[in-house]
Amino acid sequence: MASELSVMFRRRRTWAMLAALAAIPVLIAVAVRVTGAGQSGHGPAFLDRITQNGLFVVLTALVLCTPLFLPLTVGVVAGDTVAGEAGLGTLRYLLVAPAGRARLLLVKYVGAAVFCLAATASVLLAGTVAGLALFPAGPVPLLSGELVDGWTAEGRILLVGAFVCVSLLGLAAVGLFISTLTDVPVGAMAATIALAIAAQLLDALPQLDWLHPWLFSHWWLGFADLLRQPVEWTSFGNNAALQLGYVLVFGALAYGRFATKDVLS
Amino acid sequence: MPAAAMPAVIAAAVLAGPLQASARIDLPARTPEQVLALLAGNKVQQLSGTLEETASLGLPQLPDLGPGSTGSSGRATPGGPAAAAANPLTAGNISQLLGFLTTPHTVRVYLDGPANQRVQVLDTLAERDVIRHGPTVWTYDSGANTATELTLPNPRRPKTGAPGALAPGSFEWAPGAVPTPAALAAEVVKGMDPSTQLSLGSNTTVAGHSAYVLQLVPRTGASLIGKVSIAVDSGTGLPLRVTVTARGQDSAALEVGFSKLELTAPPASTFLFTPPPGTSVTRKSQPAVPTKPGGFTPGTVITRPGAIATPLAAPAPGAPANDHPAVTHHATPKVATSGTGWATIVEAPAGTVPATLSGSPALAQLLQPVAGGHALSTTLFSVLITPDGAVFAGAVPLAALQQAAAAK
Numbered sequence: 001m002a003s004e005l006s007v008m009f010r011r012r013r014t015w016a017m018l019a020a021l022a023a024i025p026v027l028i029a030v031a032v033r034v035t036g037a038g039q040s041g042h043g044p045a046f047l048d049r050i051t052q053n054g055l056f057v058v059l060t061a062l063v064l065c066t067p068l069f070l071p072l073t074v075g076v077v078a079g080d081t082v083a084g085e086a087g088l089g090t091l092r093y094l095l096v097a098p099a100g101r102a103r104l105l106l107v108k109y110v111g112a113a114v115f116c117l118a119a120t121a122s123v124l125l126a127g128t129v130a131g132l133a134l135f136p137a138g139p140v141p142l143l144s145g146e147l148v149d150g151w152t153a154e155g156r157i158l159l160v161g162a163f164v165c166v167s168l169l170g171l172a173a174v175g176l177f178i179s180t181l182t183d184v185p186v187g188a189m190a191a192t193i194a195l196a197i198a199a200q201l202l203d204a205l206p207q208l209d210w211l212h213p214w215l216f217s218h219w220w221l222g223f224a225d226l227l228r229q230p231v232e233w234t235s236f237g238n239n240a241a242l243q244l245g246y247v248l249v250f251g252a253l254a255y256g257r258f259a260t261k262d263v264l265s
Numbered sequence: 266m267p268a269a270a271m272p273a274v275i276a277a278a279v280l281a282g283p284l285q286a287s288a289r290i291d292l293p294a295r296t297p298e299q300v301l302a303l304l305a306g307n308k309v310q311q312l313s314g315t316l317e318e319t320a321s322l323g324l325p326q327l328p329d330l331g332p333g334s335t336g337s338s339g340r341a342t343p344g345g346p347a348a349a350a351a352n353p354l355t356a357g358n359i360s361q362l363l364g365f366l367t368t369p370h371t372v373r374v375y376l377d378g379p380a381n382q383r384v385q386v387l388d389t390l391a392e393r394d395v396i397r398h399g400p401t402v403w404t405y406d407s408g409a410n411t412a413t414e415l416t417l418p419n420p421r422r423p424k425t426g427a428p429g430a431l432a433p434g435s436f437e438w439a440p441g442a443v444p445t446p447a448a449l450a451a452e453v454v455k456g457m458d459p460s461t462q463l464s465l466g467s468n469t470t471v472a473g474h475s476a477y478v479l480q481l482v483p484r485t486g487a488s489l490i491g492k493v494s495i496a497v498d499s500g501t502g503l504p505l506r507v508t509v510t511a512r513g514q515d516s517a518a519l520e521v522g523f524s525k526l527e528l529t530a531p532p533a534s535t536f537l538f539t540p541p542p543g544t545s546v547t548r549k550s551q552p553a554v555p556t557k558p559g560g561f562t563p564g565t566v567i568t569r570p571g572a573i574a575t576p577l578a579a580p581a582p583g584a585p586a587n588d589h590p591a592v593t594h595h596a597t598p599k600v601a602t603s604g605t606g607w608a609t610i611v612e613a614p615a616g617t618v619p620a621t622l623s624g625s626p627a628l629a630q631l632l633q634p635v636a637g638g639h640a641l642s643t644t645l646f647s648v649l650i651t652p653d654g655a656v657f658a659g660a661v662p663l664a665a666l667q668q669a670a671a672a673k
Contacts, residue, residue: 045390048410052543063390141541143392144385145405145412206367224390232373232387234315234525 004111008077014115017073018122024069025061025127029054033134045224053140054131055153059160059227061127066164066220070119071196074168077115078175079189081108082258086183092263101259109176109251116168124161128154144229156226163223163236170216170246171196177254180261213238216246290468290475292499297463300477300497304450307502312376313535314472314526316445319369320519322643371524374445375531383535398536405540412540416550446521450495450504453481460484460606471496471505472526483607488512488660489645490607501528511644518644603669610659610669618654637667 008014032050044063049056082105085091094104140153148156175192182188199217202208212218219242222235295303375383386393391408402415457463466478476496483490491512496505506522540546601612632639638651642663649657649666655673657666 045408049543139541141407141543143390143407145392145394145403145407145538145541145544147539147541221389225387228385228387228392232315 004107005114008111008115009118014077017076018118021065021069021073021119022122022126024065025057025123026130028060028064029057029127029130029134032057049141050131050135052136054133054135054137055128055140055150055157057131057135058124058127058157061123062160062164062223063221065123066167066223067200067217070116070123070164070168071171071217072193073119074112074116074171075175075192075196076189078112078172079179079187079192080185081112081176082179082254083182083185083188084179086263087185095263102255105176105180105251105255105258108179109173109247109254112172112176113169116172117165120161120165120168124157128157142229143224143227146229148229156231159226159231159236160223163226163239164220166240166243167216167220167223170243170250173247173250173254174216177250177257180254180258213242216242218242290470292468292475292477295465295477297465297479300465300479301454301457301463303477303499303502304454304479304495304497304504305502307447307498307504309501309503309528310376310378311530312374312503312526312528313531314374314523316372316374316521317369317524318372318519318521319517320367321516322367322518322645324367324643375535377530377533377536381533381536383531394538396536396538398538403538403540405538405544410544411547412544413547413549414540416548418550446495446504446507446523449507449521450497453493453495453507457481458606466494468499469496471498472523474503474505474523474526475499476505485606485608486512487604487665488607489647489662490660496522503528509645514644604659604661604665608659608661608665610657610661610666612669612673613656615651615653615655617656618650635663635667637670640666 028047029050032047036051044060046056046059046063050060082091085094095101137150139147139149140156141147142156171192174195175188178191178195179185179188196217199215200220203212203215203218219235219239222239225232225235371387373383373385373387375381380397380399382395382397384395388408391406393407394403394405396403396405400417402417404413404415406412460483462482462484464480464482466480469476469478476498479495479497481493481495489512490509491514492508492510494506494508494510496507497503498505505526506520508517508522509519510516511518601614602609603612604610632641632648632650634640635642635649638649640650640663641648646658646660647663647666649663649670651657651670655670657670659666
């Protein structure tokens with residue numbers, strides 16, 4: 001397990017992705033600082049609030065990252081889990097060790113989950129630092145109009161981070177499963193990312209509204225419910241249950257596939 | 266008049282969804298009349314709850330311009346909500362109306378006596394709030410970052426209807442179009458007459474509260490409405506969910522119901538509101554003439570398609586009826602009705618819809634050109650606007666409206 005994580009975090013690719021994610025809130029903060037506040041009601045949510053309070057940098061960044069950049073990086077990592085080893089020809093050596101395939105799969109998934117956490121954390125951290133460095137801090141207005149002090153707001157933002165991190169776990173499980181299907185890591189990555197985009201497209205089609213609650217991307221922007229007063233926990237619970245379902249189903253599928261797979265590379 | 270009750274019905278239908286109670290719920294046996302009395306005796310004054318509303322009216326789903334549209338319509342209208350109330354058919358209101366008709370909403374409601382109300386419309390990444398605390402009513406729109414403070418002349422205005430028995434549906438200040446089950450139920454029951462067949466469905470559970478299900482079925486076949494179901498809390502008589510089903514359909518066309526409900530007082534801080542810094546705030550006090558702005562929300566228009574003309578008429582300060590087409594919409598149109606019971610058709614005379622408005626893109630989005638004018642046709646109600654600005658509406662097929670218009 002430790003070696004898996006150290007391998008992942010020693011890769012230049014991992015750090016490049018985390019740095020790219022961290023750059024997004026920094027870019028937002030610098031752009032707003034240079035050009036001044038946008039008109040209210042235009043651009044991504046929360047963008048117009050940034051000049052009043054730096055903590056909104058984090059929220060704006062999450063609104064931007066959640067549908068695209070975070071799934072992109074998670075797709076790369078999750079798609080690489082098994083297929084990457086197969087592509088490098090190292091998978092069979094891993095299986096020679098008496099650890100068992102289930103354990104290998106579990107370690108790979110935990111590695112992907114840790115990356116989800118690291119990715120979210122890098123956005124949060126960079127956003128908080130950039131926001132507080134360039135803009136005033138102080139009481140933060142919630143969506144309901146109530147003001148909360150900076151520490152409470154930071155607590156809410158950490159909750160939002162937890163929400164976003166949990167949101168990505170389902171996608172990571174899907175990526176793990178796809179990764180067991182192929183020996184070509186790029187294919188698995190592309191398929192995972194394509195699925196993430198397809199799920200969001202389907203979520204936007206009103207004709208498929210019966211399907212929406214079952215899409216792993218359905219609650220992705222539900223983190224705003226944590227910014228209401230009082231906190232609306234329903235979407236957090238729904239999201240967690242849904243992601244857990246995805247982890248179980250696609251974890252089982254991945255195991256079923258991987259346990260019976262002839263590993264030739 | 267069931268046509269007027271239709272708003273209630275429609276709003277109620279929005280949320281309904283899964284009412285099928287899997288387990289049998291045992292409640293003391295009651296007759297439909299007893300449940301009706303229970304409903305009428307509803308004295309719930311304190312609650313916190315979450316409402317879900319869904320509509321499936323056979324309209325194409327259009328983007329909900331929700332966040333921001335309240336504020337923008339308020340800004341665009343000189344005089345703010347009061348003036349907006351005077352003419353509900355502004356572009357902003359129409360887009361809200363469209364949003365209500367085509368997309369589901371989640372709304373949190375808090376109530377503590379008649380003077381403390383809060384409604385939160387939970388939009389994606391935004392929220393619209395209306396907070397009433399005593400004589401002060403705040404509206405807040407987080408998307409547009411605007412707030413409005415309205416001071417009422419009397420801290421506690423008597424309610425229309427039964428004073429003291431404030432139904433939680435009576436959120437007079439609900440933003441946009443947010444009908445509550447109680448408001449809908451009140452409308453439906455108010456319109457009850459012999460043309461309605463009253464029965465009880467199997468008991469159900471709504472948001473953890475066991476409920477009787479009162480079913481109202483129009484005896485006439487001329488109405489588009491097939492059935493209205495009202496889930497009535499077995500303990501308090503509070504309407505928990507209203508479902509409207511179109512004739513010949515199984516699934517609800519409109520449903521509003523609680524997904525969460527606690528019959529306890531919300532924390533007092535819920536009703537205290539100070540706009541956050543950076544919000545653009547408008548302040549005004551309500552004119553001494555007690556108009557009823559809440560009554561003019563698009564919700565009213567929707568839920569009461571027959572009443573589209575009345576909001577226009579209401580603010581007319583005693584102006585005599587004027588037949589000049591250019592100005593009639595400032596006067597009081599005579600609203601006539603034809604037909605009876607659920608099939609009632611409401612007619613507002615020529616000029617009710619100003620010519621400027623009938624050509625607006627927002628309205629064009631909503632209406633389709635048909636023989637005899639422009640029409641909105643849904644599974645539950647139809648509205649016909651003739652070229653001279655007269656409005657015909659009712660819970661009847663469009664053809665019936667066209668007939669009525671042609672008969673003029």
